[in-house]
Amino acid sequence: MTSPAQATSHVPDRIDTSPRFTPEEVAALNARFDGVEAQDMLAAVLAEGIAQGRTGRVAVVSSFGAESAVLLHLVAQADRNTPVLFLDTHKHFPETLAYRDQLIGKLGLTDLRVLEPDAAVVAKKDETGLRWSWDPDGCCEIRKVIPLARAMAGFDASITGRKGFQSSTRAGLPRFEIDTADAAGRLKINPLANWPKDRLEAYFEAHGLPRHPLVAQGYPSIGCAPCTSKVAPGEDPRSGRWKGWDKTECGIHVPGHGDQASEVGQSSPLPPGYDPVF
Template structure:
């Protein structure tokens, strides 16, 4: 378990390319917290996040193929931890149903569903076809911008990324400083066998699409089945160079 809470200064992210002294101090504090939690269990990381930040930290979940593991751990530590779900308007109906199933099964009490800004959507994607013409712009409209609004009053957030999922995630730390927030990755070191073992040990409900070969589940138009031997995220934006929606790929963390 982590030592007494560190003093992590927070402030709005500076202009692109600018790093203030205050932010540099926060980055160092986040790096120290990463050192303390590097060998900690996911439950210990989650407990430390709540101890450190209280209601100024929230988890962000896609309610996708492996989301039940992190959400179950959150429920074990504190079921009142805020959880943010981004409903892009392109979600599988099965995902929305699965969200409701997990909320009920795990007893999560503070799940907030966020949507794209209606005015921005009308101006930039009135026909809902932006995903095909410019997937980066679509992700910005439907995921990045809504998440930025949801995270604005917070100092930190928790996500379920794992190093094994893709080459772009192979070096993620347990704690990092990115885009003006402390970011917790409690499952970073877990592998597929550990995720599957937790699912089975706790008889957690599975996403309805998992049995059809969907290993990573996002928006319906941009998600496909994963073939044998492919990494877990190869079914996202298949055929394109794009591998991330953008919420984890903005200004690089200064702790990595």
């Protein structure tokens, strides 16, 4: 006869592979915060946790680009200790790195985490450093997608600075969504999804926030230096990114709300040690 203790010892371990968030939870969050100011929403999310008591499992992902100061200021007002993840691709404008350090110091953010590509992977897959010129998806995969996927393993949700007006592929962006580029079902939070450009400008002025120095030179959207071009007045703010390529996102964000990943740089998160074949 098997004792209760013996029966318990033979119960196999189970790994919970269920998504971190369900569509029902996301719908409830969008309903709860409908019409709530971004500052109040962020304060609630960072203080209470998002759902199921997940306090402390949220990180901001920031490029320290043209409009990043607004989101980072809002986050700093809610909780200066919120982790801020920055992907140092080793291809940034020097002005972006200087701006990053300026903003972190001014806003008093205490937990900047600089993510870098794996040196061995770069040496193997981008020996010349010119992969961006013939395979921008592969370059983004190495320098952005893989490092962020590994960093996000410790979090349930990311806060982004995406806005609906930035491009046609971001129109109708919700405040809360399941990250469709992430098989773990993490949450993506877009506090500024419905902010128009003039509201961002007013926020910069009201709070005396410094501007990215390249904005005045005609760069309304700023990424890696080789893949960022100036934009003429009236053009889509993101039209200067990967100009000449059929590419609208680096792979961290899947183009078009609810679309499935379709580019090399928009695949599922990669486990440690994964070696993609390009």
